Amino acid sequence: MTAAKGGEIEALVQVLARLPGLGPRSARRAVLHLLKRRDTVLVSLKEALAAVEGTVRNCSVCGNLDTGDPCGLCADSGRDHSVICVVEEVGDLWALERTRAFRGVYHVLGGTLSALDGIGPDDLAIAALVARACRPEVAEVILALNATVDGQTTAHVLTDRLSGAHVTVSRLAQGVPLGGELDYLDDGTLTAALKARRSW
Amino acid sequence: MTAAKGGEIEALVQVLARLPGLGPRSARRAVLHLLKRRDTVLVSLKEALAAVEGTVRNCSVCGNLDTGDPCGLCADSGRDHSVICVVEEVGDLWALERTRAFRGVYHVLGGTLSALDGIGPDDLAIAALVARACRPEVAEVILALNATVDGQTTAHVLTDRLSGAHVTVSRLAQGVPLGGELDYLDDGTLTAALKARRSW
Structure with a gap:
């Protein structure tokens, strides 16, 4: 393979192939696309990477990734700072923002508790969450963790830790997804869904 | 969405989402991966892009993408320069090289003839192929074009154009793929496969 394409091209394929969602085959296709459009797509990608490299950081308040600190959400006075939505990862925050259904602020844990992976409470932003929840303006903490075993275990631990703060702790409804058969x-x-049934 | 992530992050998602094989969802996942590993993966990708940007060009002999001109394959005296394998795109060349079954040299057409897309003989590297085929050391031209209508139409036109050069013109066998049911x-x-059946 090194005979077919130069070492630099192969190196680029290798880097792209390690990104989630891309394998060797799709990385090769992407590299061919980039190489054919060296003056446009390749340059755009290089510039977009350079733009985020120096400027993106984790928000010191909520853990979101943004170019400012605090991030655009925490700095937005138009949002409801009395409701904190706890998510595992920044990707979950993006997913909730796409719904436009939540106008409060977030708290990114950075994962879930996991005995298997050796992730304990000190590895997550739990202490920071409890400190935020204790502030007088906070009224509710929504636990928007994944409906996995680890996610739900973490939700129970968080509920326990938050019992000292005078906040309502809620979680996302479980049930039949839209379009679900x-x-x-x-x-x-x-x-x-049956247990949580609601009157019509 | 611009509220959730800074404009620079959104711009990077947009650029990645336009690569073949990546959509908005996988581009977001890739960007999160890059941002979480800013010091390693993001820097590697930026450097790999910079390394190919200035150095990769199309080989003036065969059209392959490489950092040298002529490319590593054309410059390799260990390969059989009497056999030229004609492919549509550089990706096809890479696919054939991965098989390690061909030790000749290549010629990248840059596409296929297509009345629908307005691609005529002058838009492809056909004249250059005929010129190469006329050189005394060339004995065979293998047409390794896709088994599509456009690919086969192009193969017929190439066979016609190559009739003046004293070379054997061959094409890939058609039949049942390995593992095919x-x-x-x-x-x-x-x-x-039935028409081209071979005695056992």
């Missing part, structure tokens, strides 16, 4: 849903989801 | 193959492939 009962026949294809797992038993756990169906059970949860 | 007859029940799932299209009629055209089965017909071709």
Whole structure:
């Protein structure tokens, strides 16, 4: 393969192939696309990388990735700073923002507790969350963690830690997803949806 | 969305999302991966892009992308320069090189003839191919074009153009792919495999 393409091209394929969602084949396709459009796409990508490299940092308040600190969400006085939505990762924050259904602020934990991976409370931004929740303007903490075993274990620990702060702790509703067909849903989801049924 | 992530991050997502094989969702995942590993992955990608940007060019002999001109394949005296394998794109050349089954040299056409897309003989490296084929050391031209309508039309035109050069013109065999199940193959492939049957 090194005979077919120069070492520099192969190096670029290798770097791209390690990105999530890209394998060797799609990395090669992407590199060919970049090389064919050296003056436009390749330069755009290089410039976009350079632009984020020096400027993006984690918000010291919520952990979000942004070019300012505090981030654009924490600095926005138009948002409701009395409601903190706790998420595992920045990607979850982006997903919630895309819904435009939440106008409060966020707190990025940086993962979930995991005995298997050796991730304990001190590895996550839990102490910072409790400190934020204790501030007088905060009224509610929404735990928007993944509906996985680790996510739910973490939610229980957080509920426990937040019991000292005078805040309402809530979590996302569980149930049938939009467009979900009962026949294809797992038993756990169906059970949860049945237990949490609401009057029409 | 611009509220959730800074304009620089969104710009990087947009550039990545336009690469083949990546959509908005996988571009966001890739950007999060890059941002979390700013000091390693992001820097590697930026450097790999910079390394190819200034050095990669199209080989003036065969059209391959490489850091040298002529490319590593054309400059390799260990390869058989009497056989030229004609491919549509550099990606096809890479695919053939991965098989390690061909030790000749290549000629990249840059596409196929296409009345629909307005691509005529002058838009492809056809004249250069004919000129190469006329050189005394060349004995065979293998047409390794895609088994599509445009690919096969182009192959016919090339065969016609090459009739003046004293070379054998061949093409890839058509038939049942390795692991192919007859029940799932299209009629055209089965017909071709039947017609080109070989004694055991």
